[in-house]
Amino acid sequence: xxxxxxxxxxxxxxxxxxxxxxxxxxxxxxxxxxxxxxxxxxxxxxxxxxxxxxxxxxxxxxxxxxxxxxxxxxxxxxxxxxxxxxxxxxxxxxxxxxxxxxxxxxxxxxxxxx
Amino acid sequence: xxxxxxxxxxxxxxxxxxxxxxxxxxxxxxxxxxxxxxxxxxxxxxxxxxxxxxxxxxxxxxxxxxxxxxxxxxxxxxxxxxxxxxxxxxxxxxxxxxxxxxxxxxxxxxxxx
Numbered sequence: 001x002x003x004x005x006x007x008x009x010x011x012x013x014x015x016x017x018x019x020x021x022x023x024x025x026x027x028x029x030x031x032x033x034x035x036x037x038x039x040x041x042x043x044x045x046x047x048x049x050x051x052x053x054x055x056x057x058x059x060x061x062x063x064x065x066x067x068x069x070x071x072x073x074x075x076x077x078x079x080x081x082x083x084x085x086x087x088x089x090x091x092x093x094x095x096x097x098x099x100x101x102x103x104x105x106x107x108x109x110x111x112x113x114x
Numbered sequence: 115x116x117x118x119x120x121x122x123x124x125x126x127x128x129x130x131x132x133x134x135x136x137x138x139x140x141x142x143x144x145x146x147x148x149x150x151x152x153x154x155x156x157x158x159x160x161x162x163x164x165x166x167x168x169x170x171x172x173x174x175x176x177x178x179x180x181x182x183x184x185x186x187x188x189x190x191x192x193x194x195x196x197x198x199x200x201x202x203x204x205x206x207x208x209x210x211x212x213x214x215x216x217x218x219x220x221x222x223x224x225x226x227x
Contacts, residue, residue, distance in 0.1 A: 034215065043118070043204050044157070085155060089216075097219025104149075104157035 004088045009109040019076045020108050022088030025069050033064060033071045034089040038107070044087060046072070075110075083112045117141050120205050122185040127195060128227055134191045135222045137205030145169075146188040147216065148180060149204040157204070163188050192224075200226045 005023040012018045024033070032051050036044035048055055050062040050071070061074040075082060085107040118139045129135055139146060147170075148160040162170035164184045177193040192199060205219040 023145070036216075041221070043167060043206070045218070045222055047213050087157065104159075107155050107157075 004090055005097045006088055008107045011111050012078055013080055013113050015077050017083050020073045020086055023070045024090045027090055029108050031090050036087045060099045079110045080112050085109050117219050118207055118219040120222045124223050126225045127164050131195050132193045133204050134189055135203055136189045140210045143206055143207035148190050150169045151202045175182040178206040197226050
């Protein structure tokens with residue numbers, strides 16, 4: 001099972017781009033990389049998912065190098081409301097109908113300052 | 115119209131008691147999970163069910179017993195509660211064919227006194 005490592009915390013200012021990196025040296029061939037956002041007193045919420053190279057959606061980009069041993073979540077022009085804990089999750093579900101364990105990292109507390 | 119709903123949201127009880135947390139999802143997903151989040155924010159998987167069948171059972175004490183009456187429900191029953199059981203418990207669900215995307219409930223904060 002892939003174990004992930006992230007920085008414990010990061011600070012940024014409004015309007016800046018924030019990059020949060022996650023290390024997952026033991027990632028398996030079938031594993032996808034998923035990032036979640038969690039606000040206090042709420043459940044984690046899906047942000048973006050990728051397998052390799054680059055994925056972009058309306059809220060973030062995910063960069064994955066060729067060896068897939070790390071990934072970087074990029075949040076463009078953050079605002080105060082982006083203050084949250086961001087989790088990197090590495091795992092997979094199988095098409096046969098069963099599910100592998102999805103192990104969360106320790107999360108990165110992002111604080112956006114005015 | 116909550117996708118994954120848990121009850122109760124807050125639960126305060128004494129050591130030694132037995133309590134249950136209920137979870138329901140209306141997303142039509144086949145797989146449901148229970149996660150435990152401690153005070154340090156670590157999110158640890160406890161159990162996973164696929165179509166009412168237990169498929170993941172992490173190193174969780176026998177005092178914790180999940181029950182899935184149908185694929186839309188996954189309840190968590192805890193016997194003989196201990197202080198260390200205090201945490202936030204999250205229910206989640208996913209579609210098997212979409213790897214990794216979990217839909218979480220709002221969490222149930224359990225405090226054992």
